[in-house]
Amino acid sequence: MKIVLSFLIVILTTLSLNAQVKQDSIVDKLKFNGVEIDGNIDKFVNKMKTKGFIVKETKDNIVTMLGEFIGKECRLYVIPTPKSKIVCKVAVFFGGGSWESLKREYHNVKDLFSKKYGKSSNEFEFFKDPYYEGDGYELQALKNDKCVYASFYTPKGGAIMVEISGACTVSVSYENSANMDKAKQEREESAMDEI
Structure with a gap:
């Protein structure tokens, strides 16, 4: 027994x-929509296609796709390393409209990410002179880089930023830390080859 x-x-x-x-x-x-942010860009794009995304264009090695993210229509940018074409970053943009709707969307998305990844590691929510919240010029402040609403999360293997972008949308960007280092190295090597 x-x-x-x-x-x-x-x-x-x-x-x-x-x-x-x-x-x-x-x-x-680190994953976006269940797909690891890593590997060959063509394979990553094909996996996004199976998730319902469609390719809109490819320009300067960046693939732009249209699809749905957290139940909202969005534009997805897939960014690879310059030479080896390994995915190092994805950024998704959605929402728009008034300052109030952008701010509400930002806080809703931030709450979702906080539930999954815990409290943000850094948070910035402010306007720069001469703008301030409530002046009626919040969208102009965004376009002029005088408004910062961003929250940062640092899960293992990368970084995630949720922000209200200068394009007057809410954006979420995911970066694979190792592949971002590789992208920097490849850019430097390319610059050295030109010198």
Whole structure:
């Protein structure tokens, strides 16, 4: 009986550890819409197509797609490293309209990300002179880079920023840290080749 009980404890412990390892590996990989932000850009784009996104254009190695994100129509930009064409960043833009609707959307999205990733690591919500909230010129402040509404999350393997962009939309950008470093290295190598 002791042998059976011991055997059962070993099996349950092993299963528990395997489940934890699988959960940890899921958390270590930064994903957008369930797809890891990594690997060849063409493969990433094809995976986004299976999620309902369609390619609008490709310009300067950046693929622009249209689709749906958190239930809203959006524009998705897929950005690869310059030479190796590995996905290093994705940015999604949606929403628009009045300052009040942008601010409401921003806070709703920020709340969703806080539920998934915990409290933001940094948060900035302010206007720069001569603008202030309530002056009726909030959208002009956005366009003139005089308004900052951004929250940053730092999950393992990358960074996520939720913001009200200068394009008067809400945007969410995901960066794979290792691939962003690779992109910087490839840009520097390219510059050195030109010198």
